[in-house]
Amino acid sequence: MMLMPPFTLHHPGSIEQAVSIASDLMSKGEEFDWVAGGTDVLPNYKWRINPKPHVISLAKIPEANQVTPYEIGCMTKLSTLKEENGIHPLIAEAASKIASSLIRKSATVGGNLCLDTRCFWYNQSEDWRRSIDWCHKADCGTGADCRVIPNQNTLCVATYQGDLAPNFMALGAQVTLIGPEGERTIALSEFYQLDGMKKNVLLPGEFMLKVTLPKDSFDYTGSYQKLRVRESWDFPEAGVSAVWKKGDYSTLRIASTALESIPKTHEEQVSPLAAAWQKGTSLSELSDAVRKSVKPVNNTALPPNYRKSVVRILTKRALKNIGCE
């Protein structure tokens, strides 16, 4: 059993309190993390991966716990993302494939969307990382090189392995961020930032309050294809989500995850083909185009060339599942 490093836990009861605690800590130059379900942050703490002296819990913020079909608070447990609770079937499907039933009872929507990026040179104990002289993402002040792609330390290539993001993105979800600078709402597809360290556009002291689905999202049917070695526990090794308003090619959207540092949408690949869809051929062309557009690296359980190859199959299956052939 690994020992949890000590930290001070803050329990704000409102958004205002949360923001003020964060501002206060920042003004004192104290580092902190937000915690929702803790299933990502706390294991990392045990591994001494960037532990902070302060942790602010979002658990007691009423707005973060609210959930309606269109507005899902960041503290919503993954286990409540079920169709019988009015949740969009695609989100329910994706949530049911995350980790294990035990973890889904703690893990949250906000935590999954803000998941730390993963890499087998990074998700290791402190002793282990010290023995490779650290890595770019957690260099401990040494300016260490990236271990995945040596001789580059401008970009961290750790992989984002969240399952909900591509599905929310494909459905056109927006996220509400709150911090000392106020509240803002942006498209989830704009939320992620291509760098395994920075990960997203959250400003210091800012946290994700909720996800909002557009009013017509329930008109969309979707399918999420997840590649993993085991049907429980495992993070996706590749994930592709496809949605459309059944029969309307112009509404077709595809998003992928677990292939790069951020999940991404594939508008560039979809638009030209959707505009002049040819039954049969367009499906395989689109699947191939999506495959070509992703660049996985060697830092998860399965090799990158394989993960890239099967994106074609996952895309094809997602499309076929929603009746887009």
Add this chain to the structure above:
Amino acid sequence: MSAGYRQQPGNSSSKRKDGKRVAGKQVFPPPGSGGSRPVMEPRDLNFIPESVGGKEPQPAGSHIHDRIRTGTVVGKSLQLVDSNAKVTGQAWYGDDVRLPNETIGKILRSPHHYAKIKSIDTSKVEALPGVISVATGKDAPHHFGVLPVTKDEHAMAVEKVRHMGDLVACVCAETEAIAIEALSLFEIEWELLEPVFDRKKGLEDVDEPIHWRGKYHLSKTNVQKRVFQEFGDRSLVDNPHASSHGKWSMEGVHHGFTEPHAVVAHWDANGRLQLYTPQQVPHYTHRALSTVLDVPMHQINVVRTFVGGGFGGKSDPFPHEMCAAILARKSGRPVRITFDREEVYWINRGRHPSDIEVKMTADDVGRISGFDIDALIDGGGFASFGHVTSYYNGVLATAPYELGSFHYTGARVWTNKPASGAMRGHGAVNTRCAVEVGLDEMAEQMNVDPIDLRLANLLPPHSRTITGFRITSNGMRDALEKVREGSNWDEKFRQMPLGKGIGVGCGFFISGSGLPIHWDPNRFPHATVHIQVDMDGGVTVHTGAADIGQGSTTAVAQVVAEVLALPIEMIHVRSHESDTSPVDLGSYSSRVTFMNANAAIRAALEIREQILKAAWDILGYHPNTLVLNDRRIYYKHDPSIGVSYLKALHKAQEDKGSLIASGAYRSPPMGGVHKGAAAGLAPAYSFSAYVAEVDVDVELGLVKCTNVWAAHDCGKALNPLAVKGQIIGSCHMGLGQVLSEKMVYGRTGHLQNANLLEYKIPSVHEMPHVEPIIIESCDPEGPFGAKEAGEGPLLPILPAVVNAVYDAIGVRYRDLPLTPDIVYKGIERKRKSMKLDDCLELPSPKLQHGPMQAELVARAAEHKLRDKARQRTEDTSHYVNGVLFGFDPNMPLEDQVDGWRMATEPDPEQLAELGLAGRAWLKKTQREMGDDS
């Protein structure tokens, strides 16, 4: 002496209203300390063998223990006697031991793969408030190791570290946080050495071999052990009718037990060491502690806690056990050390990563003429059990088939990785997979059914393998027939659509190692069990057998209960402390049920004799005419004449107080005389056959095993529930190795997945439906006929799955595990070679029976009769491997065939042809090179 008293068994049917007894009718007194069950249970004839008048069928014949069967518990599905403790959380595992005033120990581990320690400065550590004691390699200069021939470990590195995570120093402190902080304060000067990670490179000369064996060292290589064995008629290999040649690469796998290693050490008021540890083999730890600490063994009490899974991974004496004892001695306070999961992987002892090459040939009548194995195994930084593993990789493949010739070269090399060791199915698993897949391939070339090919080449019961192992009971044929039938094989094999497949695999494993590692079997027995019965009637059994979850405590309790005809709750097994347990070699090589239960039966028989003699005194009938039944002994011909167990017991105790008996087991002399003849020698062998059904996602390369029919010959299932549990558990563990588990060493030599998220043990979703089928071949020397069921059932699942994958998609894989990327690559290669656009157009293999099929079926039918007669000892003629090839079993084979060889070293002219591991024979030992130091 009176002729006894008459009494009616059971309650009287007529009752008086005032509750007093009816005149002349004696109400049977509460027998023994049966407690809530005052009335004797009737004999359960369904569990008393036919041979002694019961109804239990004995298709494999009678057994010497039949006459002591009482129908009490043997053969019945019972919950394990320690299961209540486990499900209620009362079982105390290593880390549950809390002694007053304890300190927490932490181990400083090497950040380097291979380095000399030039100096260690501990002054800053010692100065840290809260630190109690510090120890380094200097505190424990004596080496130890699980095998007496390869003691190459120290409590902490003495001169150099041999893998990342190797122990360098240790510290104990008031709290875990202080101990962790202290680890960062050691100042160490290192001299880095060039590490070796690739096992092939281990065969080459290097400047600084990982260990040095003096004059026995092989040149300047990292070869720890090399083996050469050649038996049989090599001319049979020429002009084969069918052949298979496969080069396998198998990754290392770990036991993945639930409980991480933990130890608590305390030197008591009298200066004796009390060491609490979840050990499979407490006795080896006991010995090693004595050596390392320089303390006589009688001043050490090793307390085995409950063991949260072992599977071979807790059978070495471990350096952290020494560290805890050293720190406790220095500090005068108890020290507790608990590993985190990463440390568990660093101490490892898992299955050896291996390169295995198998060449097999069959002749024109479908006999297996040649069987060549070359196994290069990666031992990591220490020897552990590796000396034995080096042999097992070859010799445990010599059955269940009759072979024309057998040729094995093996080498185990040290590399700068965590040490490999013994793991469930020790040494036999990887080659077994390669061999069974080879058979499948040959069957395909011959256009015959692979099950029929196997059935026509089996060694019979009571025979000898090519290297001289004595086979006694053998349920192989039965197992194969049962899985064929259960799985509906004949309707499915080579007949299912692309992506669906079915495959078969067999297994053969030792039931106890014939040679006790630490002593001559002629001097001391393998196992000893003591039984004590006091006035309360309860039976206390003292044994050193370590229950690691497999149910050895239950097995021992069961056989004692059976012999004494007592309810199992009256049997109390005490097995935790070396102070009270007779020496036992512990839980490895599937020896416990066979050896320990045999010893327990002998002890129980002695008690039984004393009680029967007392009953004779009371009843006046000779023990031969008395029946021992549930808490009561009665006259065979008139059950109303009897005496309660307790009464007889008290009579027996009149002169001496509580009854004490001791029983021991030793294996009979057996085996050949050649070098290495003892490796793989066992008093009995288990056999198994599995059929696995898989679904392959042809596009993604994902393999899902959906159904398994698993037949295992365990001789006699003492507890069918426990046997089924072992079969299903073995399936799960083997599936992990064949589908997803591997220890991944990255390009820097670091273990990349030392955690249970990335080390992918199958979850419940990956678990197929397993149909356990118990085969009972009634081993003549096993306790009530029993053999092992803990390890053998693991072997067949690997080849069954690999063969099923071939049946599904027509691609032969020889890289384990079959992770989706490996499977995908194979499918893509095949698709491209066949110039297909889509892998879904791949043809799935088909079978059109060739002319040899009928021949094999006929031979199998003939052999079936032969085997049945031999199994039931109706035919007691000699049978040795080679009879199938026309040899006379009553003459030494070498006298009959000019080319018959039996060699344990290669001829000079063979050197050029040896395989990868065989290349170790190109090197000379230091002694041969002139260094006699």
